Amino acid sequence: MVKTMLSAALMLLAPSLVLAQEGSLTSAGINPNYKCDSSTCTLPKCYCASNKPPNGLSPQSIPQFMTLTFDDAVNSVVEPVIQSLVGNKTNPNGCPLAATFFVSTQYTDYWRVQTLYGNGHEIAVHTMNHVARPSAIEIQGAQTALNQYAGVPKKELVGFRHPFLDYNQQSFQNLASLGTFKYESSMPMDPKGAIWPYTLDFGPAISCATGDCTGNFNFPGLWSIPMANLENPDGSLNASMDPNAPIGSTLSKDQLVTLLKHNFQLHYTGNRTPMGLFIHASTALPSIEPVRLTAYNEFIQWTLDNYPDVYWVSNQQLLAWMQNATSTADSLRNPALSCKIAARDASNIEICDGVDNKGDGQIDSGLVESCQYPTQNAYFSTCFGCPSKAPNISDISPSRTSTRGFVPDAGCPNGGTWNPLTSQCVSLKRPSPVIKVALQTATGTTTPGKSGAAGRLASGVTVGYMSAVVAALAVAALAF
Template sequence: MSLKLIRLAAALLALSSGVLAQEGGATGPSTLNPSYKCDPTTCVMPKCYCASSNPPGGLTPAKIPQFITLTFDDAVNSVVEPVIYNLTNYHVNPNGCPLAATFFVSTQWTDYWRVQKLYGNGHEIACHTMNHIGNPPVEEIQGSQIALNHYGGVPKNSLLGFRHPFLLYSTQSYQNLASLGTFLYDSSMVVEANTPIWPYTLDFGPAIGCVTGSCTGNFSFPGLWSIPMPNLNNPDDTINTSMDPLATATAPLTSDGILAMLKFNFLKHYNGQRTPMGLFLHATPALPTIEPQRLTAYMQFISWTQSTYPDVYWVTNQQLLAWMRNPTDTQGSLTNPALGCTIAARDPSNAEVCDGVDNKGDGNIDIGLTESCSYMDQNAYFSSCFGCPSKAPNVSDPNPSTTSTRHFIPDAGCPNAGTWDPVAGQCVNLKRKVAVAGEAPFNPPPGIQIPGISNQSSTSPSQGSKSAAASRFDFSLALALVPAAAFALLTRHA
């Protein structure tokens, strides 16, 4: 049995046991906290910002872009990769930059090389603990940051976001997060859909009710941003959920129902204060073997926003905060550096570098450069451009000893859009194309086919060794390795 199949089976078993379980279901209302008080004359950018329903910079809502954040929680591996690529690979924003998402990654069951692929293609990687622990201790938070930096190739200076697993937090867990001094924001607090609010800093405590956690005691964390998670409402304005939307609270799950619900929520934002909308997902429920109608609806919704509204930007959380610190109207946002991008290096003249990117543009990624790491005693399997440590990264030792000659990426990454070569241990300059408005950024790797949706996928194989058909065969075989009882748990909607 191939190592790839073992990894797939292990990941699916983890899903069935709840390691990657859905979190943040329907919650009660979370309205503005009546005790919240913040003086905007003393709380000023860039380090402090009061909670508000009004756009920053005194701008008029109708004259600014509508921002949507697409976020994913939990492990990144080959099982969920097709869902991710089908949602992220086919769209560009009005300024020509590709749609960018934020991934809150828990390192258990994660394939670090696949994290590096996401980062290399312009997405944001954020932390979600190592073992998916609610109310996490500092070791869980810091350990995930270290492992994603060292083995996922994400510069430490770019790992700035955090989401609490199960959206379960406390004053102590926020103190743990703030004590590290390396995080810019947290995004774990749910807010009622009818309570529009922009991100704000926690200098003066929470501006919204702590419905999924506890904010007792001295809940003040100067300079730490909170990016609220607006609930999704049903078309009758009752609460649907905060994550992984349903068609309605009671009706059977259909793609049309989900799409209608997403459009309803979008229009509340767009025709109101244009506070950011979020589509907060786990990729697992949208797997083609579980509930493919979810993925169909998500893809249709993204296409609808991009084809119907010329002022909608799908951005990462870091891009959203950067725009807030330098807000511009719709026209000015076309050239706002906060929303800019650098298309991944792809040109036949490039050398192949182990960075998760198809540098030559020939459909091959990191051929012969990644290493497969297997730790049967820890039930851990992953690939990495940075060598295999003596054991899998864990809470007690997130950076185990190694005999590898590979070099970890510098904390600040490479200057001037350079690329880190972990084999040579240096930054190299590769040829890149320039973002062009309306032009697809690249041909994505093969994914699943959704009826009624143009896949636009090339037949370029991951690591240049498998066809799309072979990848689907591997996936089916991996499913067969999962006991029926466990898979029943996996496929049941939480």
Template sequence: MGVKVAILFAIFAVALTEALETAEPCDPSKCQLPDCRCASTNIPSGLRAQDTPQFITITFDDNVNTQNIATYREVLYNRRNKNNCPIGATFYVTHEYTDYTLVNELYNEGFEIALHSISHKSPPSYWATASVEELKQELGDQITQMSTFANISESSIKGVRMPFFQMAGNNQFQVMAEAGLTYDSSWGATNSINPGLWPYTLDYASPQECNIGPCPNASLPGLWVSPLLAWVDNSGYTCTMVDSCYSSPGPQDDRGWLEFIIRNFENHYHGNRAHFGFYIHEAYFTSHPAAKRALVRFLDLVDNLYDVFVVNASEVIEWVKNPIPVDEYLKQSCKTNDRRECASKICGPYKSDHSEYEQEYRLNICSSCPASYPWVGNPLGLDKSN
């Protein structure tokens, strides 16, 4: 376990045993930026919509491998926003079958690496009832695992997306606080989408609908929720992930897909400019190649808009903490990750008893080869025989 995470776990150990206070309705006079924000569709600091940057957050879930990296390179690399900063994207990564040398590559390109649990265990009910200790092993330990095997900074890992978008109540956010994480990106918003719900903190009670509970009800100061603002499909139904929309264009319908993306984008751009999310699993592009082509075309189009920025998810929250108008945002210096070298190693084969199938695992990592296959409870694959 990294020193940072170990110290934080120790600091919060006593707090875990204490009952949390139930959150009260938010008082805007007491809850003020940069550290606190009531859940609201109001634009931060009262900016006018036309003066507010329109942020786009593109996110991908699950493992990073040699197949999907080709899409990321094709769609995301070598693009810049109007402020001449590279565009962003956020990857919510699981452990199994992840090539950590490619995670290192994404990090060095300036993209955000975030948590999606070590195991992504089924069924969803596992996460709904997960204890603090279980969530520590899945999320807190994943920070150590990710930073070690991909050789990226622990402090750069700020966000969590729970498997299946299954919230884990107060336990989830307690563990996030212990581990030094900043925000959750699991909580779907299907009601507050036009106008959209801006990111907010959990110092006070959240009025956001709880579709996949349990949702937190305690006062959890300083922890942010980045609501997953739903799309509206072609039949008027809401959908959180692009690949979960019931009524979407056909697999080869390039025009239909572009119009679908633009229509949902304009709900934000011509509204209160809450962040527009393109949340997807990369594998969907295999069965729906028109969706990928339309995304590329969409990015080309919004590149012509001076007030639209494709950013990492954590950058939206940083802006909400200290909101500034578009003309000032354009002048800000670019945020970059500290580049980390990767001394690539291919490790294995390993056997692991976590899977019901007889299989061997290999690891592509940026560190020394572990003694055993890393998994929940032993995130670094240490030799525990001694």
């Protein structure tokens, strides 16, 4: 099975590299025709585009939010890159870094998506076949297949990114017509003059550099999460995704780290609009591009080691925080940023949920089924039984004989975990986060970190406060 999966996955490498063309150089400033009525457009349903933080907070008083997003298929080829980047990184509130995966289902191994979801990452939609300006069925089909075969509750599959960042009025209409999506994220903008996410009640606030915004582009209640382009240290524009080498040269590790740090400072010392590291895992394979993975890891860790007010969050967490925006100190306990990592301990029973329930180092051992469809060039594993054929737009939910139950659209109540073998929600214990960063001094001011966790811990935290935070997070983890 492993051999088949690997060879199949290797065949898929070529197309995934072709797909990495999205997000090339664009220049996207503010749309001069954008007008939003802030007297009627109010949270939580409507939000006007702005370069100012929500809730009247000053930029210096809030966290710097960072988003790490991965586009395209998730499979065994790119998984080592993904695990290297998302593993062993902790936010100030003790929760692991949470990334967002915009998954196209062709060439995707659904069970690997489930393991990412179980580790607290957001799963979002990027069509079935990675097509520009997609039909409704391309979007709905991917959402359905990820729900059924990766076990992600439909209520969590609310984000969408257009393949190639190529959209028009019809494709946005297709997305909105499904009625279950909360946000879209395909519009690059210039890093200087960057804005916060906003709703499209009054149309796009930035010029549509990678798509076509002709026609009625008002989509009430649908959030747009802009993608800040990267700029080079000399101020010239780089890409929004997968930073490029300077023309005529090869990107060195140090050049890439310097580029990312330069962009971080633009956001951090400016209005603290969210900064994204938007990548395709395939372009960071060490065999393809030797320096990217090292550089990305170095940059992410640098932000966490040096800035106790930096949070790497999923897009859904970012929007949830905006709807309940708090100062950096209060963000330690903000439920929007609580750990999404799945429950684990099941009294020594492994259930098929993408998580190592028993804690023996094996995830779902003996429970995952391998599904192979050579005529469709489709190979995946899943906890939910193999369908009669691979889901695709001609049949987004093929018949199957397995009795394993699909996860309910709404997931399980009260933090429960879905057991597909018994088709029941079960109650499992959750890990308690351990606060990493001593952020709050006795006087209530933020202490910038200088020398890693040890240096920050010397900055004067009250133990009682920290204990309260840990307790609050444990409760929050149960509720979310």
